[in-house]
Amino acid sequence: MRLEVIFRCSKGTAIDFNYNHYLSNIITEATEKVAADYDQKKSQSLHTFSQLYLKDYSISNGKMISGSEQIQWYISSPDKIFLETIVKGLTISNYVYIGNSLLEFSQARLLEHPQFYDEMDFTCMSPITIAHAAGGGKEQYSSIDGDFFGENLRQDLVRKHYIIHERFPKNENLSFYFDTNYMKKKSRPSRLINYDGKKIMGYMVPFKVIGSKELIEVGYHAGFGNKNDHGFGMVKVWHKNRS
Incomplete structure (x- = not known):
């Protein structure tokens, strides 16, 4: 399954290029906020996520400067419940940090997976x-x-x-x-x-x-x-x- 997450930010928000560990922490913290009644160990080890997608940005001093108020991010896992847990956790916290930059959780939706061929x-x-x-x-x-x-x-x-x-x-x-x-x-x-x-x-x-x-x-x-x-x-x- 695949999750599309949309964050909102202020124009001019600066995001460091090396943000992967911040995104990993966001996933960990989101799942920890939810008292799930199933073993998440396998799901947490089998997931991946995309780079951040900014609709408009410039580069300054090794950072991406957002020219829009929206950032898209994608998370994928074979476990639908794990992804739903992330959404619940993001809803509870409402805000996340990437370095010193504050992003507001806006919305998320599960995407349909494609047809698979050989x-x-x-x-x-x-x-x-x-x-x-x-x-x-x-x-x-x-x-x-x-x-x-x-x-x-x-x-x-x-x-x-x-x-x-x-x-x-x-x-x-x-x-x-x-x-x-x-x-x-x-x-x-x-x-x-x-x-x-x-x-x-x-x-x-x-x-x-x-x-x-x-x-x-x-x-x-x-x-x-x-x-x-x-x-x-x-x-x-x-x-x-x-x-």
Whole structure:
């Protein structure tokens, strides 16, 4: 399921580019405000969220300066109750902070999910990252043009499918085809996000997936790749101009 959240702010509100950890905190605080009678542990680990969408903004001193009074944000999870809990929590608090900037919760609505096929095109609403342990307890981030980037995405989706459904998918095959023309046109298809002092590298590149509809649906709802609950791996369906 997917939730669209709308905040209101004053024109001229300044928002730091590295806001992911603030958004994570908003989700945590919203769910904690609601006395839910179900175990949220699995839902909280399987969700993702988008970057913020400002209708009009300028850039000054490393911050986005809002030129409008509305900001859109999207949260996705396979658990509808988890998303409804977030809405209840936002309704209770009414206001949230992103750094020192105050935003007013305006409204939220659950969006219909798309029809899933065994071949689909997506664009990124937040960067996709693949992380693995390196020496000294550090993490290393895989390159999108590496040999195992797509395979690691597939294996991660199989793992998530098992957590959600408590079974493996009937079809575990899935291939990723990232838009090489897009990457050639972009000087920096990668994004380096400072998550509360920790640098995380991901990619905002359109891609095609071919294979298991079950795994594609998991990726749409729970996110592709790692660190989804940090605001990575959210996508939307890309309807190419096929004329």
